[in-house]
Amino acid sequence: MGVYGMLSDGIGSYGDEFRAGLNVCLHFLVLGIIAVGTGRPFLFPSLGPSAYLLATGEQPREEGAYHVIGGHAVAVAAGMLAYALFGREASAYIAFDAPDPRFSEDLIALAASSTTAMVGTTIVMLITRTNHPAACATTLIIALGLMGGIADAIVILLAVTVLVFFHETFLLPLARYYGFNPDEARE
Numbered sequence: 001m002g003v004y005g006m007l008s009d010g011i012g013s014y015g016d017e018f019r020a021g022l023n024v025c026l027h028f029l030v031l032g033i034i035a036v037g038t039g040r041p042f043l044f045p046s047l048g049p050s051a052y053l054l055a056t057g058e059q060p061r062e063e064g065a066y067h068v069i070g071g072h073a074v075a076v077a078a079g080m081l082a083y084a085l086f087g088r089e090a091s092a093y094i095a096f097d098a099p100d101p102r103f104s105e106d107l108i109a110l111a112a113s114s115t116t117a118m119v120g121t122t123i124v125m126l127i128t129r130t131n132h133p134a135a136c137a138t139t140l141i142i143a144l145g146l147m148g149g150i151a152d153a154i155v156i157l158l159a160v161t162v163l164v165f166f167h168e169t170f171l172l173p174l175a176r177y178y179g180f181n182p183d184e185a186r187e
Helices: 003-009 012-038 047-056 065-087 105-128 135-143 149-178
Strands: none
Touching (some): 047 065, 047 149, 065 135, 065 149, 105 135
């Protein structure tokens, strides 16, 4: 019985939940250290669902390296293309902060950009079988002008790759050895 296994015996039937929480904590600890050390956005909203899928083992067809990295790569490309076509250098931060944003050119542009990005991401992920729903948040982050440009695209792809690499190379073997990998995925 691993160290965490002994701890979870006292927790009762919630051992898997705490093991998943510890697993996610370790994923984000690494990315947080990289973000603090580089000053770059290695933490962004769509990494949460990706880390959750990796840590919990839910939806196995969506959690492997091919799906996580491939899905986010598709999302980055679709988001950047859509934003280049429609985004007009607008940002949801600024557009929604306007005194009366209704029917503004920026919001129309962002709506077109985000819709185009979602359609493109969905179609290409299905064609390439890189099904990773969390990547849909990545495409929206870019299409809404919240992150963008080549530098941010590279950071997004590096962060996702680090997340998967750290999971596959270090966390998964440690989780199995020390017993903090959830026993089974949720339905």
